[in-house]
Amino acid sequence: MSENIRVLITDDHPVFRQGLKGLLHALGVEVVGEAENGPEAVRMAAELQPDVVVMDLHMPGGNGIEATRTITRTSPRIGVLVLTMFRDDDSVFAAMRAGARGYLLKESGAEEIARAVKAVAAGEAIYGPEIARRVLTYFTDMPDPRRAVFPELTDREREVLALIAQGRSNAEIAGTLYLSQKTVRNHVSNIFMKLHVADRAQAIVVAREAGLGESTPR
Known part of the structure; x- marks a missing residue:
């Protein structure tokens, strides 16, 4: 993975942030900051201008959906990759509507996370296998x-x-x-x-x- 990719991690769990930071460092990705909630992510994204914000959705002090919407509106070049435990349709489609380029579950493996960060940094949209199936099913079942x-x-x-x-x-x-x-x-x-x-x-x-x-x- 390119060492030029700069990432901001947003999650309210310090242990998870630390683990993800270690994983990304091992992959040659520069972690430029860590945020504990949505408003902090918005502020740090504006200040640091990372390539990717890895975003949890439900956090005390400000949720990730609103933060994603603000970041993608004010800094369109920044890609938001949602990394969360929530797999329900409401969360998935709310994140998509807010402008997230990717959506993974926290149970995803290191290779999957690495691939997603790289894809989002390149401007691509990427979803974990389960999320992709849910999205496909949703649009397949949509009425004409x-x-x-x-x-x-x-x-x-x-x-x-x-x-x-x-x-x-x-x-x-x-x-x-x-x-x-x-x-x-x-x-x-x-x-x-x-x-x-x-x-x-x-x-x-x-x-x-x-x-x-x-x-x-x-």
């Missing part, structure tokens, strides 16, 4: 966002509504979706009824407010 809009409509009706929102006529919709104009008229009537709108103009307003029809009409 198109179905979250107007769930009362069928997939075909949503397609028709999106084209209505683009200002397409029934004839143009029929040509685009390879349907008869009669079928399109039936879909349009069902859409109006389900959305409780009186006409095409109201349907366009409702659809565009929901983010449909943003592409340019052909």
